[in-house]
Amino acid sequence: MTLLLKKLFPHPLLTATLTVVWLMLVNGVSAGSVIMGLILGTIVPFLTAPFWPDRPTVRNPVRIAAYILIVLWDIVRANIHVAYLVLFVPSAKLRTRFVTVPLELTSAEAITVLAGTITMTPGTVSADVSGDGRALLIHCLDAPDPDAVVAEIKQRYEGRLKEIFE
Amino acid sequence: MDLLIEGLIAFLIVGAGFFGIVGSFGLAKLPDLMTRLHGPTKATTLGIGGVLIASMLFFLWERGHFSWHELLITLFLFLTAPITANFIAKSFLHRRMSRRTELPPTGSSKGWATFDGPPIGADGEPMAIAPADRPGGRDGERG
Amino acid sequence: MIDIALVIGFSCFAAALVLNLYRLTVGPSIADRVLALDTMVINGIALLILYGMYEGTAVYFEASLLFAMVGFISTVAYCKFILRGDIIE
Numbered sequence: 096m097t098l099l100l101k102k103l104f105p106h107p108l109l110t111a112t113l114t115v116v117w118l119m120l121v122n123g124v125s126a127g128s129v130i131m132g133l134i135l136g137t138i139v140p141f142l143t144a145p146f147w148p149d150r151p152t153v154r155n156p157v158r159i160a161a162y163i164l165i166v167l168w169d170i171v172r173a174n175i176h177v178a179y180l181v182l183f184v185p186s187a188k189l190r191t192r193f194v195t196v197p198l199e200l201t202s203a204e205a206i207t208v209l210a211g212t213i214t215m216t217p218g219t220v221s222a223d224v225s226g227d228g229r230a231l232l233i234h235c236l237d238a239p240d241p242d243a244v245v246a247e248i249k250q251r252y253e254g255r256l257k258e259i260f261e
Numbered sequence: 262m263d264l265l266i267e268g269l270i271a272f273l274i275v276g277a278g279f280f281g282i283v284g285s286f287g288l289a290k291l292p293d294l295m296t297r298l299h300g301p302t303k304a305t306t307l308g309i310g311g312v313l314i315a316s317m318l319f320f321l322w323e324r325g326h327f328s329w330h331e332l333l334i335t336l337f338l339f340l341t342a343p344i345t346a347n348f349i350a351k352s353f354l355h356r357r358m359s360r361r362t363e364l365p366p367t368g369s370s371k372g373w374a375t376f377d378g379p380p381i382g383a384d385g386e387p388m389a390i391a392p393a394d395r396p397g398g399r400d401g402e403r404g
Numbered sequence: 405m406i407d408i409a410l411v412i413g414f415s416c417f418a419a420a421l422v423l424n425l426y427r428l429t430v431g432p433s434i435a436d437r438v439l440a441l442d443t444m445v446i447n448g449i450a451l452l453i454l455y456g457m458y459e460g461t462a463v464y465f466e467a468s469l470l471f472a473m474v475g476f477i478s479t480v481a482y483c484k485f486i487l488r489g490d491i492i493e
Binding site for chain 2: 116119122173174177178181182189194195197210211214215218221222223224226227229232236
């Protein structure tokens with residue numbers, strides 16, 4: 096029985112997400128939309144299951160909400176910082192440089208979330224990953240001290256992602 | 262109360278317009294492609310977010326029912342802006358092959374993914390991520 | 405008050421579109437032009453939503469959602485073509 100459930104819902108989190116997104120798209124909660132969302136949420140992960148060989152292990156779902164709030168606050172801070180740099184600092188004075196961040200995360204989804212978060216936060220854009228997935232190349236807009244940037248990324252984002260994903 | 266909500270919506274629209282124009286001004290003004298990436302991906306995304314929140318409040322105030330479409334568009338843009346930034350940065354690195362010596366070293370056995378391939382695992386298939394205890398593996402295909 | 409704010413918002417995003425056009429014509433490399441096109445799509449989405457507020461209908465959100473999806477996919481297709489010479493391998 097559990098084997099049948101596992102075959103029918105290979106990604107239960109994806110099913111829930113698809114149902115919620117369908118309800119948001121239809122712009123209202125009614126019985127028909129919920130059923131349609133559940134149908135879509137069952138069919139799509141079932142048909143695309145061969146493309147997702149392993150599921151990421153989410154160890155601590157509660158911390159995801161805290162992480163999202165931190166990221167949202169950092170997005171607002173990032174925009175004000177970029178606006179200040181673009182308007183008030185002449186371009187010759189910007190100390191742009193490439194920085195390498197060594198990684199301790201092991202799953203591909205966690206590294207993707209980290210790279211996306213780094214792009215949305217003040218002053219950094221993630222550009223490339225190393226061939227074996229152990230380091231991340233980051234471009235900083237104004238970094239007088241590259242070690243401080245690496246230390247902040249590791250402490251603020253990678254520490255929290257390690258708690259969520261492993 | 263009405264005046265307060267109207268003022269909030271107007272403030273959000275003007276703020277979002279300011280961030281939108283600052284983002285595009287950064288795109289026009291900054292000297293190098295990698296610095297130009299920062300402007301649109303951050304400032305314009307907040308500009309769009311502000312416009313969408315203003316429109317959510319506006320339709321809530323005028324129609325009375327809450328509309329989810331704007332939230333969907335905002336989430337979609339927040340998720341896809343880093344992906345487009347990463348792709349554009351990779352294509353820039355790819356077109357300037359001489360730049361590979363200007364990049365900092367990876368600190369692991371393989372170079373950056375635009376120039377170097379993944380390591381081959383024990384079963385002969387390329388591994389996406391090398392395990393922490395045995396970084397590298399055998400030499401993979403040249404990218 | 406909202407009308408004045410809408411006019412200011414329209415002019416800000418229209419000026420942003422003109423700046424993107426400048427970068428589209430002048431940009432020395434192809435990645436500059438792809439970035440300018442992507443930013444033009446996002447500014448276009450903002451203009452559509454502001455126009456929807458101006459007219460008072462909710463119909464334009466569907467159009468802006470479509471624009472967002474098509475703009476993202478087209479940017480990814482351009483970059484994939486530059487990187488690999490082929491869009492779907």
